[in-house]
Structures are given as structure tokens and as C-alpha cells.
Amino acid sequence: MTSSPNRPRVRFAPSPTGYLHVGGARTALFNWLFARHEGGTLLLRIEDTDVERNKPELVDGILAGLRWLGIEWDEGPFFQSQRLDLYRQAAESVLASGHAFACYCKGSSYAGGDHAEEAEGDGDDEGPKSAKAAVCPCRDFSDADRAAREKEGIPRAVRFRTPRTGTTSFEDAVFGVREVQNADIEDFVLLRSNGLPTYQLSVVVDDIDMRITHIIRGADHLSNTPKQVLIYRALTAAPPIFAHVPLILGADRTRLSKRHGATSVGSYADEGFLPEAFRNFLALLGWSPGDDSEYLRTHELIERFSLSGVSRTNAIFDRAKLEWFNTQYLQKPPVEELLPYVEAELKRAAIWDGSPASHDAAWFSDAVDLIRPRTRLLTDFSTWARAFFTDDFDYEKEAREKFWKDERLQGMLEKLASVLEALPEWNHDACDAALRSLATAEGVKAGLLINATRVAIVGRAVAPPLFETMVVLGKDRVVSRIRRALPALAHP
RNA sequence: GGCGCUAUGGUGCAACGGUUAGCACGCGGCCCUUUCAAGGCCGAAAUACGGGUUCGAUUCCCGUUAGCGCUACCA
Numbered sequence: 215m216t217s218s219p220n221r222p223r224v225r226f227a228p229s230p231t232g233y234l235h236v237g238g239a240r241t242a243l244f245n246w247l248f249a250r251h252e253g254g255t256l257l258l259r260i261e262d263t264d265v266e267r268n269k270p271e272l273v274d275g276i277l278a279g280l281r282w283l284g285i286e287w288d289e290g291p292f293f294q295s296q297r298l299d300l301y302r303q304a305a306e307s308v309l310a311s312g313h314a315f316a317c318y319c320k321g322s323s324y325a326g327g328d329h330a331e332e333a334e335g336d337g338d339d340e341g342p343k344s345a346k347a348a349v350c351p352c353r354d355f356s357d358a359d360r361a362a363r364e365k366e367g368i369p370r371a372v373r374f375r376t377p378r379t380g381t382t383s384f385e386d387a388v389f390g391v392r393e394v395q396n397a398d399i400e401d402f403v404l405l406r407s408n409g410l411p412t413y414q415l416s417v418v419v420d421d422i423d424m425r426i427t428h429i430i431r432g433a434d435h436l437s438n439t440p441k442q443v444l445i446y447r448a449l450t451a452a453p454p455i456f457a458h459v460p461l462i463l464g465a466d467r468t469r470l471s472k473r474h475g476a477t478s479v480g481s482y483a484d485e486g487f488l489p490e491a492f493r494n495f496l497a498l499l500g501w502s503p504g505d506d507s508e509y510l511r512t513h514e515l516i517e518r519f520s521l522s523g524v525s526r527t528n529a530i531f532d533r534a535k536l537e538w539f540n541t542q543y544l545q546k547p548p549v550e551e552l553l554p555y556v557e558a559e560l561k562r563a564a565i566w567d568g569s570p571a572s573h574d575a576a577w578f579s580d581a582v583d584l585i586r587p588r589t590r591l592l593t594d595f596s597t598w599a600r601a602f603f604t605d606d607f608d609y610e611k612e613a614r615e616k617f618w619k620d621e622r623l624q625g626m627l628e629k630l631a632s633v634l635e636a637l638p639e640w641n642h643d644a645c646d647a648a649l650r651s652l653a654t655a656e657g658v659k660a661g662l663l664i665n666a667t668r669v670a671i672v673g674r675a676v677a678p679p680l681f682e683t684m685v686v687l688g689k690d691r692v693v694s695r696i697r698r699a700l701p702a703l704a705h706p
Numbered sequence: 707g708g709c710g711c712u713a714u715g716g717u718g719c720a721a722c723g724g725u726u727a728g729c730a731c732g733c734g735g736c737c738c739u740u741u742c743a744a745g746g747c748c749g750a751a752a753u754a755c756g757g758g759u760u761c762g763a764u765u766c767c768c769g770u771u772a773g774c775g776c777u778a779c780c781a
Contacts, residue, residue: 227781228781229781231780231781261781263780263781264778264780264781267781268781282765297738317779319779346775347708347709347777369779370748371779372779373779387743388771389711392710392711394709394710395709397708398708398709398777398779399709400777402778402779403778403779404779405779406779407779408779410779411769412778412779412780412781413753413780413781414781416781432775433711433712433774433775434774434775434776434781435775435776436711436775436776437709437710437775437776437777438712438776438777438781458711460711460712460774461775463773463774465717467773467774468773468774494750494762495718498718498719498727499718499719500718501719501721502718502719502720504720505729506718506719506720506729506730507729507730508718508719508730508731509730525719526711526712527711527712527713527719527774528711528712528773528774528775529717529718529719530716530717530718531717532716532717532718532729532731532732533718534717534732535730535731535732536731537731538730538731538732539731541743541744545743545744555774556730569767583723587744588742588743588744589743590743598742613741616741617741631774657750660740661740661741663740664740665741666738668740670740674741674742675741675742676741676742676743677741677742678741678742678743679739679740680740680742681740682740
């Protein structure tokens with residue numbers, strides 16, 4: 215838990231105004247990969263200073279999303295709502311040093327006024343259509359001006375006294391050195407008139423207090439970073455290294471939102487995506503290892519992650535590619551890694567009662583291994599592959615129409631059941647030989663029987679190869695299922 | 707409106723002054739075949755536009771355009 219002095223300390227700082235969305239998840243992932251790669255520390259901080267939009271109950275969902283993703287934090291979660299004194303003290307300190315001033319403008323928090331318009335409406339020496347950022351008129355108030363307003367009981371906010379001249383610069387690990395004109399930065403609020411800090415203040419105070427060394431966050435914060443650098447200076451603290459990562463957009467190139475369908479991490483968990491597949495996909499959205507590698511298991515992601523590989527262009531979330539990654543993780547890793555996920559899925563679908571005794575471990579592994587080459591989502595195990603785990607399944611309409619057309623099938627499958635039942639050995643080749651010789655005797659192609667039988671024993675047209683399926687299902691089940699299908703065969 | 711960032715096939719990334727502009731997803735075709743996948747092979751598909759700089763620009767500079775971000779007493 216305690217990190218050595220020069221180990222990086224990073225943080226993921228979501229705001230509980232919504233669920234954990236893919237953009238936030240990607241930011242969290244980059245922070246986590248960076249921390250693990252560098253042997254550093256990841257902290258979790260909940261930025262809940264907006265009392266109106268903040269929904270405490272959402273915090274659990276965010277934590278659950280991170281856990282599902284396999285992102286573990288080393289410290290926290292810390293809640294900004296429990297550290298308000300710290301921010302007030304900082305605001306007073308900045309006020310005392312002259313880097314901030316008391317503002318008595320009408321704030322939207324209690325009146326709906328617009329500060330910027332008010333400042334412009336004065337039409338002062340700045341020129342008619344000034345391109346410069348708004349300068350608050352309160353910044354030049356005399357002691358008497360302030361005293362008068364205090365006496366009137368006008369709520370006081372604290373604004374930063376942004377320099378009118380000069381520039382502010384900082385270094386960004388992905389965007390390089392940034393420099394902005396101070397004249398383009400408005401006199402932004404540090405402490406609201408209700409005593410709560412704004413994001414700009416609390417984020418800086420906390421990052422200083424928590425000794426954060428690298429701030430890895432969405433590029434939507436790039437434009438506000440100069441303000442934060444100004445606060446660091448006012449607080450006589452050295453700014454950390456910034457690393458802004460490009461945003462993730464929807465297919466229409468606008469910011470990802472509910473309109474784009476599933477955007478919460480939880481919905482992907484529910485749909486049957488594997489966390490590692492999701493991580494692999496997300497990691498490659500805005501980051502590249504530098505070569506053509508695509509399938510990168512998590513330990514490889516950690517080994518290869520570097521801020522220098524982060525791109526500067528916004529990326530579009532491509533669900534098709536996510537699905538491809540999921541198939542990779544469903545099919546490539548050792549089957550043992552998949553078993554817990556399949557068990558959870560079967561349990562969720564009420565196909566498996568969860569008792570260890572209800573299915574033999576070796577058999578279960580074989581079944582999963584046979585099914586997985588055809589899966590795209592974890593839920594496939596409880597949908598089309600259902601018949602592997604329960605006798606309670608039905609015959610898919612399309613399958614019946616496609617493979618049960620021939621009216622001779624009923625008689626042939628009746629014979630097949632008997633032949634199979636009489637088999638002394640139950641294995642792939644024996645089943646294969648039995649079925650093929652029956653086909654020959656009946657004068658039909660083996661495919662006719664194979665396809666019809668597949669539908670009879672698993673209810674689906676799309677399923678694993680027949681003889682492997684027979685072996686996994688076992689003789690008793692295969693024979694009884696064929697016989698059970700006989701009546702239905704007459705009425706495809 | 708102002709300020710800023712970005713710009714390689716439909717999508718995600720490579721190429722960080724010199725390549726027939728590479729890989730992956732997706733798409734089309736072929737092979738394999740016991741349905742369907744997987745897999746293998748092949749194919750279509752890109753440097754936004756205009757100026758520079760340079761022997762040489764995807765790459766460096768400027769402009770245009772477009773997209774995105776910020777411009778809140780949201781984060």
C-alpha cells in the first residue's frame with residue numbers, strides 16, 4: 215500500500231452523475247495500466263461536489279463496473295464531499311495571497327444571471343466585441359466596495375484573479391507543450407457562493423494533497439488545464455505531468471451518450487462480454503503498442519503500455535470490433551479460464567442450480583470446449599447451446615423447416631436410435647460408422663441424417679459437429695432425445 | 707462568436723522526410739466442410755483541400771474546410 219517516493223501515483227476520479235460509461239472505463243483502464251506498468255499506485259476518488267447533479271446511489275454502480283473490468287485501486291475511494299474544509303482553506307489561502315478575489319456577481323446558483331454577459335454589458339475599455347475572456351468587475355473592488363456588499367448580505371464567491379497578460383504553459387505527455395494566452399482565460403470561480411468548491415479547485419487541491427504525479431484523463435479537460443496550472447502556482451505547488459487522452463465518440467461522431475445505445479460498462483457485462491476482451495478492445499481505442507499486435511492479453515497490455523503510444527485523435531466506438539475481441543477471448547485462452555464465466559452465465563439463466571454435484575467437472579470442460587468455437591457472447595451458452603446443459607429445450611423453427619423436411623426421416627431416425635443404443639462402444643468413430651452405414655442402407659446421403667439428428671438432439675441447426683456432440687451428451691441422452699423427437703419429426 | 711485540439715480505407719491503429727502506404731475489424735470471393743462458426747487464401751477500400759519548405763512529403767510550416775473540446779457558481 216505504501217509506495218516508494220518516486221513511484222508514480224495516478225488516480226481515476228469519476229463523478230457520480232451517471233453510470234460508468236465506456237469513456238470513463240477507458241480512462242480508468244489507462245490509469246490502471248500505467249500504474250501497473252510503472253509499479254505505481256492507483257487511487258479512486260469520487261468527485262461529488264455538485265450537490266444538485268450528484269447521485270450517491272450511483273457510486274456503487276461505478277465501483278461495480280470497475281470491479282467487473284478487473285480494475286483494482288490501491289487507495290480510496292475518497293469522496294470530495296467529505297473533504298470540503300480542505301477546499302475552503304485552499305480558497306482562503308489563494309484569496310489571502312491575492313491570487314483570487316471575492317465576487318458578488320449574481321450567480322446562477324441562486325438567480326440565474328450570466329456573469330459573462332454582465333461583464334460585457336458594461337462595455338468598458340476592452341473594446342466593443344472583445345475577443346478576450348470575461349473579466350469580472352469585482353476583481354478591482356476596494357475594501358469599501360466589498361464591505362458594502364458584505365453588509366448587504368450578498369453571497370460571496372471566490373474567483374481566481376487571472377493575469378491579464380503573459381501566458382501559461384504546461385507539458386502534456388500526449389499533446390506536447392501547451393501554451394495559452396492568459397488573456398483568453400476568464401476569472402473563473404474557485405469557491406461557489408454556497409461554499410462548495412468548483413471542479414477546478416477541488417481537483418487541484420486533491421491532486422496536490424494525494425501527491426498525484428500523473429494526471430491521465432479525457433481530452434475534454436485539456437482546455438481547462440491552464441486554469442489548474444494557475445491554481446497550482448497560486449498554491450505554490452508544482453503541477454504534475456498531464457496526459458490527456460482523446461475522447462471516444464459514437465458512430466455519428468458525437469460524444470457517446472444514451473442515444474448511441476449501450477454505453478454503460480454494466481450493459482456490456484449483461485450482454486455477455488468478457489472483461490478481458492473489453493479491456494483489450496478499450497486499450498486499443500486511443501493507444502497502440504506501436505506494432506500490429508491486436509490480441510493482447512492483460513499482462514501484455516500492462517507490459518507494453520506507455521503514454522507515448524497514446525494517440526491524439528478521437529476514436530469511434532466500434533461494436534463489431536468489440537465482438538470480434540470477445541470471440542477471441544471466448545476461443546483462444548485455455549478453457550479453464552472460461553469455465554467460471556460459463557458457470558455464472560448458466561446460473562444466471564437458471565439452467566444450472568450452482569451445485570458442484572450437478573455436473574462433472576471434466577465433462578463440463580469438454581462441453582464448453584466443444585461449444586465455444588461458435589460463440590460470440592457468453593449468453594450463447596444459455597441460448598443456442600442450452601441443450602448441452604439441460605433436457606429442457608425446444609426445436610428451433612428454422613432448424614425444423616430446414617432439416618426435417620424429408621418424410622422418411624422419422625423412420626430412419628427411429629432405426630438410428632436403435633442402432634446407436636446397441637453400440638458396444640460410445641465414441642466418435644463408432645457413432646460416425648453407425649450413422650453412415652444406416653445412411654448407405656437407406657440410400658440417402660449421410661448429411662441428411664446428420665443434420666436431422668443434430669436438430670433432434672440439440673434443437674438447433676447451428677451447433678457443433680454431430681459426433682463430438684454425441685460423445686459429450688452420452689449415449690442415453692442421445693438415444694432418448696432422438697426418440698423424443700420422433701413425433702415432432704412427422705410434423706416439421 | 708472566441709480560444710484550442712485533431713485530420714491515413716467505413717472503423718481502430720502502423721508508417722515519426724525516401725515503403726508497391728502496412729496490420730486488424732467489417733465487407734466481397736474462393737478453399738475447407740456435417741449445419742454454423744473458426745481457420746487459410748484472394749480482393750475492393752485511405753494520406754480532407756490548397757499553398758509552401760525540401761532532391762524528395764502521409765510525415766515539417768501556413769491557410770481553408772470539417773469534426774471535436776473548452777468558453778458554468780457542471781465535472
